[in-house]
Amino acid sequence: MKSLAITIESVHKAYGSYVALDDVSLDIQAGEFLTLLGPSGSGKTTLLMALAGFVRPDSGKLFLGDRDITRLPPNKRDIGIVFQNYALFPHMNVLANVAYPLVLRKVPRAEARQRALDTLARVKLDGLAERNIAALSGGQRQRVALARAIVFEPRVMLMDEPLSALDKNLRETMQYEIRRLHDHLRITTIYVTHDQREALIMSDRIAVMNSGRIQQIDTPQRIYDRPSTRFVAEFMGEANIVAPGSARRIDGAEASHETLMIRAESFHLDAKLVGGDGVALEGILRTKAFRGENWLLTLALDGGQEVLVCIPAALAGGCAELAAGQRMTAYAPAAKVHAIPGATA
Amino acid sequence: MLEAYPQNRLARILLWSFAALVMAFLMLPTLVVVPLSFSASNLLEFPPHAYSLRWYENFFGSATWMAALRTSLILGTLTALIAVPFALLACISMNRLGGKTAAAIQSVLLTPSITPGILLAIGLFFVLAAQHLIGTLLGVLVGHVVLAVPVACIVLLPALARFDWNQVQAARSLGANWARAIGGIIVPQLRISLLSATLMAFLTSLDESVISIFIASGRNSTMPKLMFLSLRDQIDPTIAAISTLWTVIVVAVVLIVTLRQKS
Numbered sequence: 177m178k179s180l181a182i183t184i185e186s187v188h189k190a191y192g193s194y195v196a197l198d199d200v201s202l203d204i205q206a207g208e209f210l211t212l213l214g215p216s217g218s219g220k221t222t223l224l225m226a227l228a229g230f231v232r233p234d235s236g237k238l239f240l241g242d243r244d245i246t247r248l249p250p251n252k253r254d255i256g257i258v259f260q261n262y263a264l265f266p267h268m269n270v271l272a273n274v275a276y277p278l279v280l281r282k283v284p285r286a287e288a289r290q291r292a293l294d295t296l297a298r299v300k301l302d303g304l305a306e307r308n309i310a311a312l313s314g315g316q317r318q319r320v321a322l323a324r325a326i327v328f329e330p331r332v333m334l335m336d337e338p339l340s341a342l343d344k345n346l347r348e349t350m351q352y353e354i355r356r357l358h359d360h361l362r363i364t365t366i367y368v369t370h371d372q373r374e375a376l377i378m379s380d381r382i383a384v385m386n387s388g389r390i391q392q393i394d395t396p397q398r399i400y401d402r403p404s405t406r407f408v409a410e411f412m413g414e415a416n417i418v419a420p421g422s423a424r425r426i427d428g429a430e431a432s433h434e435t436l437m438i439r440a441e442s443f444h445l446d447a448k449l450v451g452g453d454g455v456a457l458e459g460i461l462r463t464k465a466f467r468g469e470n471w472l473l474t475l476a477l478d479g480g481q482e483v484l485v486c487i488p489a490a491l492a493g494g495c496a497e498l499a500a501g502q503r504m505t506a507y508a509p510a511a512k513v514h515a516i517p518g519a520t521a
Numbered sequence: 522m523l524e525a526y527p528q529n530r531l532a533r534i535l536l537w538s539f540a541a542l543v544m545a546f547l548m549l550p551t552l553v554v555v556p557l558s559f560s561a562s563n564l565l566e567f568p569p570h571a572y573s574l575r576w577y578e579n580f581f582g583s584a585t586w587m588a589a590l591r592t593s594l595i596l597g598t599l600t601a602l603i604a605v606p607f608a609l610l611a612c613i614s615m616n617r618l619g620g621k622t623a624a625a626i627q628s629v630l631l632t633p634s635i636t637p638g639i640l641l642a643i644g645l646f647f648v649l650a651a652q653h654l655i656g657t658l659l660g661v662l663v664g665h666v667v668l669a670v671p672v673a674c675i676v677l678l679p680a681l682a683r684f685d686w687n688q689v690q691a692a693r694s695l696g697a698n699w700a701r702a703i704g705g706i707i708v709p710q711l712r713i714s715l716l717s718a719t720l721m722a723f724l725t726s727l728d729e730s731v732i733s734i735f736i737a738s739g740r741n742s743t744m745p746k747l748m749f750l751s752l753r754d755q756i757d758p759t760i761a762a763i764s765t766l767w768t769v770i771v772v773a774v775v776l777i778v779t780l781r782q783k784s
Contacts, residue, residue, distance in 0.1 A: 230690055250693040257694040263687035267709045277695035324695065 179364045180241040180331045181206040182227065187236030189222055189388075196222040197233070198388035207362040209355065211375040214385035215411070220368045223385070224334050227366065229253050240332065256325030256363070258335040262317045264309045270296065270320055271305040277328040295327040296320075298357070315346045322354070326361065333358075333365040339374065351377050372412050376400065384408045402514055403437060409516060414440040416483045417516070418457065426507065427452035434515035440472070440486035442512035445494060450507040457483055458505045461498055471495040475506060551768055558761035565758055576762035586747065586763070592658065592737075593727055593744040600665040600726035601719045607666070608673035608718060609711075613703070616681045627674070634671035638731040641667070646735050656738030664732035669722035676721055680714035681707075720778050724771060 182204040189197040197219050204210050212220035225231040227238060229250030238246045245253055265273050271292055278288035296305055299319040304312070312320065318338060325333060338354075339347045355378050358365050369375055375382045376396040383393040384407075392404045403409035406417055418436040425431050426447060436455070443457075444450050462474040462482065466489075473485040473495070485506045487495055498504065553567065558576055560569030580586050611630055615623040633641060645664045646655065654660035684707065692702040708715065730745035737746055744767065751760055 228690070228694055230693075249698075250690070251696050251698050253694070254696075255694060257691065259687045259691060261685065261687055263685065263691035265688060265692075265706060276692070280696040280701065324691075328695070 179206050179362055182332060182364060182366070183237075183239040184223070184227075185237040185239070187223070187226060187233045187238065189219075189226065189231060189233050195388045197226070200236070200388070200390055202383060202390060202393065204364060204366065206364055209358050209365045209367065209378060209380045211367045211369060211379040211382045212385055213369060213372060213375040213382050213411075215370055217387075218385040219388040220370075220385045221336055222388075224336055224366060224368050227332075228255055228257055228334055253332075254328075254330050255332045255334055256328070256330035258318075258321045258325050258333070258338040260337045260340060262321040262338075264317055264320055264324070266309045268309070269305070270301065270307050270309065270312070273309065273320055274305075274323045274327050276324065281328060292323075292327055295323045298326075299323045299353075314342055315350070318342060318350060322357070326357070326363065330363065333363045335365065335367045337369055338367075340369075340371075347374075354378065376412075384411060386411075400439075401512070403516065406435075406437075406516055409437045409514075414484050414486065416440065418477075418483065419479060419481060422477050422479050422481060423455040423457055423513070425452075426450060426454050426456050429453075431455070432513075432515055434517065437514045437516050438483075438508045438512060440484040441470070441488070442508045443485045443487065443506040444491070444508070445487060445504075445506065446491075447505075447507050449491075450509045453510040454507055455510070455513050456505050456507050458503070459483065461500055461502050461504050463500060464495065464498055466495075473498070473506075475504065554761045554764045554768075557758055558765040560758050560761070563757060565756055565761065576758040577766075579757075579759045580762050580766070583759075585742075586744075586759075588740075589742045589744045589747040592741050596658070596662060596665060596743060597723040597726040599662055600669050601722040603662075604666045604669035604722040605673050605715060605718050608670050608677055608722075609703075609707075609715070611670070612674055612677040612681050613707070615678065616684075616686075627678075630674055631671045633667045634675075642731045642735040645732060649736060655736060656741075658737075658741045660736045661733055661741070661743065664736055665726040665729055668729060668732070669725045672721045672725050673718040676714055676718040677711070680711050684710065716778060716781075720774065724774075727771070 182202075184200055184202040184204075187197050187200045189195075200219070200223060212223060214220045222231055226233050229245070229248060233246065236246075237244055240253065240255075265276065268276065271289070274295055275288045275292040278291060283291070293302075293305060296302060299322050301316065301319050301323065304316065309317065309320070318341075321338070335354075339350050342350060351374055354367075367375075367378060376399075379396055381393060382396055382399045384391045384399060386407050392399060392408045394402070399408065400412050403412060403415070409415040409417065416438045418438060420433045420435060421431070423431055423436055423438075438455075438457075447454075447456070457475065457477060459475040459477040462476050464474075465472045468489070470489055471487045473487065475483045475485055477483060483506070556569055557565055557567055559572045559574070560566060561571035561573035561575065562569060611626070615626055618626070642664070645660075645667070649655050649660045649663065652660075654663065688706050688710075689702050692706045693699075697705060728745065729743070730749055733743040733746040734749060737743055742750075744763070748760055748763060
């Protein structure tokens with residue numbers, strides 16, 4: 177079955193006075209891996225549930241390919257979903273769980289069994305087909321949920337924070353495995369998470385959501401380096417929002433009059449490593465901490481604003497000698513200095 | 522330790538004796554009819570002077586009693602078969618709605634269980650009279666279902682509250698319509714609660730006398746109605762034999778169901 181594009185057209189959803197989705201529009205390409213990223217309450221799960229058919233939008237339309245699915249019941253949408261708590265059926269064994277969507281589609285018994293077994297092998301669960309759900313580890317349950325959602329070759333996959341219950345190591349392994357599975361099957365996938373690292377690692381594109389709106393949608397790199405709002409900048413990592421006037425051009429040219437975003441790891445202590453079109457921030461060193469792979473410095477600018485500066489240990493010659501209270505300058509190359517229109521520091 | 526032991530043991534003996542006393546108090550009124558039923562006398566006398574099975578013969582030989590037994594078993598079965606699915610669907614919707622709407626529906630559904638039986642019977646009498654259902658089995662059945670639904674709801678509501686609703690959503694997304702999601706996912710997992718609810722609904726009907734007295738005609742009297750009337754009209758130990766049998770049946774059903782749940 178061919179995977180399909182998704183179109184979300186001005187979808188609005190309110191619960192009483194609480195607006196969960198505020199005029200959300202989004203185009204997802206066929207075969208794309210798109211992540212909805214945002215804090216809890218940002219509307220990302222509501223949007224996912226609207227696509228699944230469990231939340232009916234107050235207004236707006238949803239399309240799968242060119243078919244309007246806004247009012248289609250969930251069982252007719254042909255969408256595979258992996259739930260946060262997996263939602264496996266405890267009264268069925270692993271094989272019966274995975275074969276369930278095939279049984280519903282009246283696939284002959286022997287074929288359903290074979291396809292379920294093949295899918296279990298694909299998620300590396302061979303040999304566990306007859307196990308009870310209660311006898312599985314968290315990671316194995318996650319794989320069963322994944323197998324059950326892909327076995328019927330849905331045209332779209334929805335995943336609602338599927339890795340949040342796993343420990344860190346397993347989570348990282350599964351991030352790569354899910355992505356590899358997607359590269360193999362090429363099912364259009366919408367993935368919900370509040371973990372920005374997970375979003376950066378897995379996605380073709382990321383849609384950052386806050387208060388029911390999509391703040392920005394772009395590739396992971398552009399979302400990280402070129403955030404369009406202060407919220408996106410700060411949600412994606414250690415971001416310094418620098419007021420106009422605090423930064424001067426290294427070559428003495430007139431500085432930008434806009435609010436700038438500079439990530440902590442973009443700084444250098446040596447002006448020679450930064451071009452003349454880069455910026456310099458001057459201030460007093462407040463604190464410094466050695467974190468193994470890097471040094472983290474806090475710099476108090478003359479305007480009073482504090483800036484985080486992260487220097488890789490390999491390039492940190494001289495960091496050890498710096499003393500709190502001393503005056504110092506941090507430099508950032510022009511490519512890493514990003515103006516955020518309309519933002520204030 | 523040694524000094525504390527006898528004191529401790531005394532407390533335990535006292536506790537067990539008290540518990541046994543309470544149990545005996547609960548059981549005695551039921552058990553006292555058992556010897557009466559085996560009496561050879563024409564009167565209810567305790568303790569009996571001679572023993573016989575004549576009152577059991579009397580019961581099984583009586584067309585009236587047999588008809589009433591049949592009516593009660595049919596009514597109980599139908600009541601459970603109607604009330605439990607109805608209660609399950611009602612509980613699912615209350616569980617999904619949540620909040621004040623669910624609380625309002627719940628209080629309406631549970632009303633029959635807190636209304637005095639006589640009032641309910643009088644009310645039902647007028648409603649059923651308007652539908653010309655007085656004296657019919659259907660009329661009594663309606664009354665029993667009204668009583669059994671709250672009983673089944675009380676069993677099913679907490680069971681549904683513990684149920685993970687994501688499973689239903691998962692089933693729906695995998696292609697199940699509502700009927701298949703309820704039948705294939707909810708029902709198998711709530712089977713123990715559903716069995717309890719069925720049993721409770723069955724016993725509610727089996728045990729019900731007031732509505733039966735008001736609504737049922739002579740032709741389709743239920744066991745409790747006939748027992749009540751025969752106590753009023755002619756006191757003989759047949760009633761003790763019936764009570765004993767009745768108790769045995771109910772205890773047997775409850776025991777079987779409870780033991781099956783344990784295994």
